[in-house]
Each structure stands twice: as C-alpha cells, then as structure tokens.
Amino acid sequence: xxxxxxxxxxxxxxxxxxxxxxxxxxxxxxxxxxxxxxxxxxxxxxxxxxxxxxxxxxxxxxxxxxxxxxxxxxxxxxxxxxxxxxxxxxxxxxxxxxxxxxxxxxxxxxxxxxxxxxxxxxxxxxxxxxxxxxxxxxxxxxxxxxxxxxxxxxxxxxxxxxxxxxxxxxxxxxxxxxxxxxxxxxxxxxxxxxxxxxxxxxxxxxxxxxxxxxxxxxxxxxxxxxxxxxxxxxxxxxxxxxxxxxxxxxxxxxxxxxxxxxxxxxxxxxxxxxxxxx
Numbered sequence: 001x002x003x004x005x006x007x008x009x010x011x012x013x014x015x016x017x018x019x020x021x022x023x024x025x026x027x028x029x030x031x032x033x034x035x036x037x038x039x040x041x042x043x044x045x046x047x048x049x050x051x052x053x054x055x056x057x058x059x060x061x062x063x064x065x066x067x068x069x070x071x072x073x074x075x076x077x078x079x080x081x082x083x084x085x086x087x088x089x090x091x092x093x094x095x096x097x098x099x100x101x102x103x104x105x106x107x108x109x110x111x112x113x114x115x116x117x118x119x120x121x122x123x124x125x126x127x128x129x130x131x132x133x134x135x136x137x138x139x140x141x142x143x144x145x146x147x148x149x150x151x152x153x154x155x156x157x158x159x160x161x162x163x164x165x166x167x168x169x170x171x172x173x174x175x176x177x178x179x180x181x182x183x184x185x186x187x188x189x190x191x192x193x194x195x196x197x198x199x200x201x202x203x204x205x206x207x208x209x210x211x212x213x214x215x216x217x218x219x220x221x222x223x224x225x226x227x228x229x230x231x232x233x234x235x236x237x238x239x240x241x242x243x244x245x246x247x248x249x250x251x252x253x254x255x256x257x258x259x260x261x262x263x264x265x266x267x268x269x270x271x272x273x274x275x276x277x278x
Contacts, residue, residue: 022245022254024217024275025056026268028063029094030259042066042079046086052265053272057088058141058255061095061118068117076121080128090125091253092139092165092214093118099145099171102152112152115142115167116159123163139214139252141168141188146175153185160184166252168214172197186213190257191236202237205244215245216255217271238274 026049033040038048042065049057059066071079083090095118101111122138140160144152160167161184168188169175187208191201205212217238245254256271258264 022215022242022250022252023056024054024256024272025058025091025253026052026054027058027060027094027216027255027257027259029058029060029096030257031060031264036265043082043086046083046088050086050088052268054256054268055088056091056253057083058091058253059093061093061114061121061140062097066093068114068121071121073124076124077128080125083125084129090122090138091255092141093122094255095140095142096170097142099143102145102148108152112155115140115156119156119159119163119165119167122165137164137166137252139166139168141170141214141255143170143188144175146171157184166213170214174208174211187211188214188216190216190218191241192216192218192257195235200240202240202244205241205248205250209248212245212248212250214252214255215241215250216257217241217275218257218259242275 028045028049031045033045036045036048038044042063046057061067064070066079080090095115097111097114101107118140122140126138156167165184167185169185170188170190170193172190172193174187189201189204189208189212194201194204205215242254254275256268256275258267261267
C-alpha cells in the first residue's frame with residue numbers, strides 16, 4: 001500500500017472504506033424499539049432500517065414474529081416478501097442465546113433446536129428471494145460455550161451443511177479454527193470484544209483468514225465501554241479492519257451492531273458515514 005508523506009486525514013481514510021471493504025448490514029438484535037419510536041412489529045423496524053440508510057439487515061432470531069419455530073411456510077414467504085418490498089436483503093440471523101443453555105441437560109435440546117431452526121429459516125429466506133444473494137451466503141451468528149459437546153457441534157454443523165448456511169461462533173478466543181475456512185462453523189468477530197481483550201481486530205482477521213464467517217462493526221471506548229465507531233477517543237481503526245477483511249477474502253456483509261449504545265439512531269448514521277456503505 002502506498003505510503004503518504006503526510007498523515008492521511010480521518011475523513012480521507014474513512015472515505016476509502018466504501019471502495020475497499022464489504023457493505024454493511026444492520027443487526028436488529030438489541031435495538032430498543034420504544035426508544036426509536038418504532039412500533040413493536042417487524043415491518044416497522046425494517047422500514048426504519050431502510051430509512052436510516054441500510055440496504056441489508058441481520059434478523060434477531062429471538063424476537064416474537066421472527067422465531068423460526070413460530071413461522072409456518074406461508075409466514076416465511078410473507079416475511080421474505082416483506083423484506084423485498086422494504087428494498088432490503090436479509091444477510092442472516094443473530095441467535096445469541098445464553099451459552100450455558102448448550103451445557104444444561106435440561107435446556108440443551110431446546111437451544112440446539114433454536115439454532116437448527118434459525119439455520120433452516122435463513123436458508124428459506126434466501127430461497128424465497130429475501131436473502132443476501134451473491135455476498136457469501138446467509139450466516140447464523142451465535143456464541144457457543146468454550147467446550148461444547150461433540151453432539152452439540154455435530155447437530156449444528158450437520159444442519160448448517162445441509163442448508164448451505166454458515167454458522168459464526170462469536171466465542172473468544174475461538175476454538176482452533178482452520179485458516180482455510182472449511183466446514184460449516186466459522187469464527188464470528190466482534191471488534192469490541194477483541195479490543196477489551198487487548199487484541200487488534202485487523203490483526204485477528206489477518207491471522208484467521210477465511211475462517212472468519214461473520215465480522216461485526218462495533219467499538220470499545222478508551223475505558224473499555226461499548227461505543228460506536230467514530231466516537232472521539234475510540235481505539236478502533238475501521239480502515240485497517242476493512243483492508244484486513246478484503247485481503248482475507250471476506251465475502252459477506254459487515255454487521256453494524258448497535259447493542260448497548262445510548263442513541264442507536266445516531267450511532268447507525270455514524271456507522272454508515274464512517275464505512276461509506278449502506
């Protein structure tokens with residue numbers, strides 16, 4: 001990469017990301033609909049996301065109206081149609097159930113069932129025209145316990161493989177991923193988690209390579225608090241992150257994650273402006 005005699009301005013660096021990096025998708029998980037002034041219905045939130053400037057969304061698989069077990073075949077067609085009419089695409093599903101549920105004999109079957117159901121839903125939405133298209137395929141993001149049982153891993157991996165959906169495990173540090181990215185379970189990266197752990201997100205991407213199944217866009221402020229990208233004093237370098245993802249051959253959207261932010265509407269606008277994609 002060319003070296004500049006003078007420091008590259010922040011505005012110039014951020015403006016480069018749109019040309020270098022993947023597009024953004026908005027994670028619906030954790031959004032406070034009341035704070036946004038959005039009715040408690042899926043269509044209203046999708047319309048808000050599109051109006052904010054995003055062209056893609058990552059559904060929250062725990063929401064009423066989006067849980068796989070509650071959606072019949074016709075309801076899935078209706079959801080895919082709603083996504084299309086809102087001029088959005090669905091890049092996948094977030095399903096951040098408590099990790100302890102995968103280790104609890106009383107809850108493990110339900111937890112695994114929720115994952116396999118979300119995997120089937122993501123595949124159905126793609127087939128019905130509401131999916132992400134040629135951007136790397138749908139992904140289900142979750143966090144598995146540090147030592148999941150072989151039966152849990154096998155059940156999740158088998159359904160993902162059959163459905164053609166990628167599983168992104170956001171546990172950190174990751175479970176011995178392969179650099180080739182082979183297999184249906186890959187690594188989910190959250191810059192905020194890495195920064196709190198004292199790691200550089202761009203370096204982590206370069207190290208993991210094609211094992212990265214899903215990359216999020218968040219930040220940790222100077223005191224390890226959650227902060228959106230672009231906040232003064234934040235330690236995250238979005239340009240280095242975008243370059244690392246592109247160099248690693250990352251094909252999916254980057255997931256703009258607004259969880260824990262005081263003003264999600266403002267944070268969403270800043271993320272789009274920062275990333276120069278929507």
